[in-house]
Amino acid sequence: MTNKLFGASLIGCAFLIFFSCTKEVIDISTPDTSAISFCDTVTYGTHITDFLNTHCTTCHVAGGIGPGDFTNYSEIKSELDQGDLEEKVFDPNTCSPMPPCGGLTTEEKDRLQCWIDAGGPNN
Numbered sequence: 001m002t003n004k005l006f007g008a009s010l011i012g013c014a015f016l017i018f019f020s021c022t023k024e025v026i027d028i029s030t031p032d033t034s035a036i037s038f039c040d041t042v043t044y045g046t047h048i049t050d051f052l053n054t055h056c057t058t059c060h061v062a063g064g065i066g067p068g069d070f071t072n073y074s075e076i077k078s079e080l081d082q083g084d085l086e087e088k089v090f091d092p093n094t095c096s097p098m099p100p101c102g103g104l105t106t107e108e109k110d111r112l113q114c115w116i117d118a119g120g121p122n123n
């Protein structure tokens, strides 16, 4: 009895694997957005540079009043690695929040959090 159940679940798994593979192949031409998580759509090249250009690089650019040049990937990545980026944008107890005047949308913050959680890829 247990063996039959085990056998049945093995076959079930095989089917699942088979169908999930088939589905991925289909996904290339007709993306099934429900299978793609919000974070999977976030890229540095599109969303994070957009975000930085909208909210940060007025100050964080060569000659600007903020330290560093956030048009440069390695400089924003270094702020991320030091923990400063996350602290200044997300920590409610930071003594100097960024951007100083606020105004980030929930979506912008969610995207940034996705990118931070992914380790700040240059994608």
Ligand code: HEC
Residues within 6 Å of the ligand: 052, 055, 056, 057, 058, 059, 060, 065, 066, 067, 068, 079, 084, 085, 088, 089, 096, 098, 099, 100
């Ligand atoms: C109006 C100008 C201005 C804007 C806009 C601004 N910053 Fe800043 N930022 C500063 C200044 C000035 C400092 C240095 C003083 C301080 O830490 O508060 C700073 C410091 C920082 C630091 C610490 C850097 C370090 O090396 O100590 C980080 C990280 C940072 N900002 C991130 C951001 C991010 C991310 C944005 C956009 C979401 C942003 N800032 C927008 C002016 C700005």
